[in-house]
Each structure stands twice: as structure tokens, then as C-alpha cells.
Amino acid sequence: MKSCILWFRKDLRLSDHPALDYAIEEGYSILPLYIFEDAEAWPMGEASRWWLHHALMDLGEQLDGFGAKLHIVDGSKEAHQTLSALVKKIDADAVFWSRRYEAESILQDSEIKKELMASGVLVKSFSASLINEPFNVSNQSGKPYKVFTPYWKKCREIPLRELTQPDLSKASWQKLEDGLTVEELELLPSLSWDDGFYEMWDPHRSGAASLLNQLGDGRAAAYSENRDMLAESGTSRLSPYLAFGQISPIEIIHALSEVKAEDYLRQLYWRDFSYHLLYHFPKTDKEPLREEWRLFPWGVDEKIVGKWQRGETGYPVVDAAMRELWHTGWMHNRARMIVASVLVKHFQQDWMVGAQWFWDTLVDADLANNTMGWQWSAGCGADAAPYFRVFNPVTQGQKFDPDGIYIRKYVPELSALPNKYIYCPWEAPSALLEDCGIVLGQSYPQPILLPSEGRKMALDAYQAFKNSLEARQG
Numbered sequence: 001m002k003s004c005i006l007w008f009r010k011d012l013r014l015s016d017h018p019a020l021d022y023a024i025e026e027g028y029s030i031l032p033l034y035i036f037e038d039a040e041a042w043p044m045g046e047a048s049r050w051w052l053h054h055a056l057m058d059l060g061e062q063l064d065g066f067g068a069k070l071h072i073v074d075g076s077k078e079a080h081q082t083l084s085a086l087v088k089k090i091d092a093d094a095v096f097w098s099r100r101y102e103a104e105s106i107l108q109d110s111e112i113k114k115e116l117m118a119s120g121v122l123v124k125s126f127s128a129s130l131i132n133e134p135f136n137v138s139n140q141s142g143k144p145y146k147v148f149t150p151y152w153k154k155c156r157e158i159p160l161r162e163l164t165q166p167d168l169s170k171a172s173w174q175k176l177e178d179g180l181t182v183e184e185l186e187l188l189p190s191l192s193w194d195d196g197f198y199e200m201w202d203p204h205r206s207g208a209a210s211l212l213n214q215l216g217d218g219r220a221a222a223y224s225e226n227r228d229m230l231a232e233s234g235t236s237r238l239s240p241y242l243a244f245g246q247i248s249p250i251e252i253i254h255a256l257s258e259v260k261a262e263d264y265l266r267q268l269y270w271r272d273f274s275y276h277l278l279y280h281f282p283k284t285d286k287e288p289l290r291e292e293w294r295l296f297p298w299g300v301d302e303k304i305v306g307k308w309q310r311g312e313t314g315y316p317v318v319d320a321a322m323r324e325l326w327h328t329g330w331m332h333n334r335a336r337m338i339v340a341s342v343l344v345k346h347f348q349q350d351w352m353v354g355a356q357w358f359w360d361t362l363v364d365a366d367l368a369n370n371t372m373g374w375q376w377s378a379g380c381g382a383d384a385a386p387y388f389r390v391f392n393p394v395t396q397g398q399k400f401d402p403d404g405i406y407i408r409k410y411v412p413e414l415s416a417l418p419n420k421y422i423y424c425p426w427e428a429p430s431a432l433l434e435d436c437g438i439v440l441g442q443s444y445p446q447p448i449l450l451p452s453e454g455r456k457m458a459l460d461a462y463q464a465f466k467n468s469l470e471a472r473q474g
Helices: 018-025 046-064 079-090 103-118 148-155 195-200 205-219 239-243 249-255 262-280 291-295 302-310 316-328 333-346 351-361 367-378 393-400 405-410 430-435 451-473
Strands: 003-008 029-036 071-074 094-098 122-126
Touching (some): 003 018, 029 046, 046 239, 302 316, 333 393
Parallel strands (some): 003 094
16 A cells, blocks of 8 residues: 655644545555644744644544554654655655745745655645635736735635545554654643633634634624624634644635625635735745835834733733733734734834744734734735824723723723723822722833823834935935
């Protein structure tokens, strides 16, 4: 019987897995392989490592149920060396994997494919994590899109790839007795800062299925109405499962085929769009898409950044969001936009500082989405928020947490304040603060800047930058 290596990556599932489906249908005896690669350009953050531990345990248990064993290898050596050694060890005829789209992964995959094929091994890669491949979508001039709306319209005309259903009852498996256990990867924290993760998440395929059921039962239909409300469960929370490939976007779309879910589906295509950009503009994970913005005088004030990271800015809605992130490994999407705007515009800190913090603390850390989101907020990327759009942390809280429920949950020291002042405690009368047991600067911080001051400083800085660009061009 022919044998193959099935290299799992960001596709940690057994359903809608085109590479697995192909291997089974073509009659290969399959060695399921996971290579832990931690030497990438963006090494995996601590929160992602936590999720990966549970996702691998879950995948291993699913494979066990079909008589298979996930072979885990430490990727301290380059992946092509690991694969080459395993090909020889089991005399593999083929290697299959799902494509990734980061520049480093593309280069690595090309080198592996070239080397293995030169030795007579069949190599095939498959689309598994996106709706549309980045290289299959272009504008009328044959160039990549930089604006989402025309991209979205074009993609909606492209037929969906078929949902694959691997018949695991027909699968034949290769097993190796060596290899690592998931525990030996040491992905979990040595200090127990992750208790809140366990309270919020079921990081298994079953958790994705449960959330998808909720989405189909009404959350998707109400998405446009509830998606921005900070205290509501108005979003799908499927992002970490998508990030690790425990569920595919194609599965989600098919599951919602009978549901009015246009606004939610648009977000799935926005995710695709971020990969479209990262694929075609591979330096944007560290550099602005709009080249002129490389000249913007971003600052890095460690004191300000530290207060932002700890949720001690003095802006209650920002502090609530940053504490939610630390406690749960996740942050509401509206909150992400608010805290990013405050960091890069009010405080004028480098967007890369924020991107790096999110990368380390989010369980759904995804390079393409993270990059696009931060560049959007900073005004230096595709479809970017214009420089004059500066989110006011007070009015954002009032609009998207109108009863103060979200703030009171994560900033409990302000919970006794009436709604009028919970978004702006610095405006509360001193007698009220005293009655509520609040001492600004002690029990809760004074704002780093008043919102009006931050807005003025941001607009002045952006206008000065715009003038300097015009002067250079003139």
C-alpha cells in the first residue's frame, strides 16, 4: 500500500480537510504529523500556546478514536529536515499539507516541495483555511485589491469550494512509537495566569460546534444589531477555532446557508481580505501598507504602553477591554478598535507595539487579521480609518455599553458610580467619588490625557504629517 505523511498545521481538524480527504480517497496509508515550529518571524504568543496545547490534545484524541496516532515532532530543526527524515523512515510515497500564506511559510513550502519532489516524492498542498485563495482574486487590471468593498463584491461572484467530508472509516494509518507527547511541548504556562481562559473557553472542536449552533439558532440573524454591544454575546467567538483550523470558514458558510447572515458572512470575507493583503504585500506584518506612513514619527513611551497593557489608562472602557483581554485571552471586536485607536491616536504610540501585545495575549492571534486591524486603526493600511477619525473613549463606552455592564464587570472599583460618570469618573463630583469609595490616582487612575486633549494632539500630529508629505511632494 502507498504511504503518505499528512502534515497538520493551522488545520487541526478531521472534517472539511481536503488533504486528508485526498489521502483517503487515493488509498494512502497515512502518518498524521504535527511539527511544532517556534522559530517563525512571529513566534507563537503565550495565549496561542495555551490554545494550541488543547487543540492538539483534542486532535490526538479524535485520531485515537479512528485507530490513528498523531506524531508530534519538535521543530527546532527546519521542517524540511524533519519531513525528509520521516519520508525515509516510513518510505513515504507522498507528503500532503494545507497551504499557509505568510511569506516565510510560502518560502519554506516551496523549498520543501522542490526538495521532496527531486527525490521522487509526490507533494500536494491544498486550500483549507480560507474561502478564496489570495492568488485567485484580482481586480480588472489583474492586480490585488486594496479596498474591501470591491473585493467583497468580486468574491461573492466566485463559487464556493465544495465541503469535503473525509470518510475516516476507509482510512489506513501509519504509526510511529517515538515522537513527543503534547505535554512535552510545554505549551501551558508555568504560572497559573490562565484560570479565566478555562472559564470562558472550550478549546476543542466541540466548543466550535456549540458556538456554531448558537450562531445558526439566532446569533447570526441578530449579528448586525448586537455585534458592537460590549456586554452582549453578539459575535460568534469562533475566531480562535478559525485561527487554529479547528473549523473552516467553508463549514461555517454551509452551516448558515439557510440563515439570514449576510453581515456575519461579510466578516468571514474580511478575514480572507486580510490574508489577501498579507499574501500580496508580505512586508506589511512589520511595515505600513501605505509606504509614506513609514515616515510618521510614532513614539514608544514604555510608561504609557505599560498602563495601556495593564488596563490603567484612566479611560474605563479601555481599561475594561484590556483587563478582559488579560483575563480571557480575547477581546470584543468593537473594544479592539477602541483600545487601538486610543493607543495610536490619543497616545501616539507605534501601532507595532499594540500588534505585538495582541499577538502575545490573544488566543485567536492571527498574523493577517492582527496586522490589518492595527494598520486600519493607525491609518496606514488598506481601508484605513481616516486620520481625523479619533474614537472618543467616553462616547464609545456610552454608545456600546449603555448600562455600564461591561465596565462594571472588568473595572469593579468603579461599579458604584452611576452611569452618568462611569465612563468619565474624572468628571464626577468629589463628594460622589468619596461616597463610592473612589480616590482617583489611588483606587483608580487619573486619565493619562483628557479625551479632548488626546484628540487635539492626534489631529495636530496627523495634520503636521500630512503637511510634511505635501511639502515633500511639492
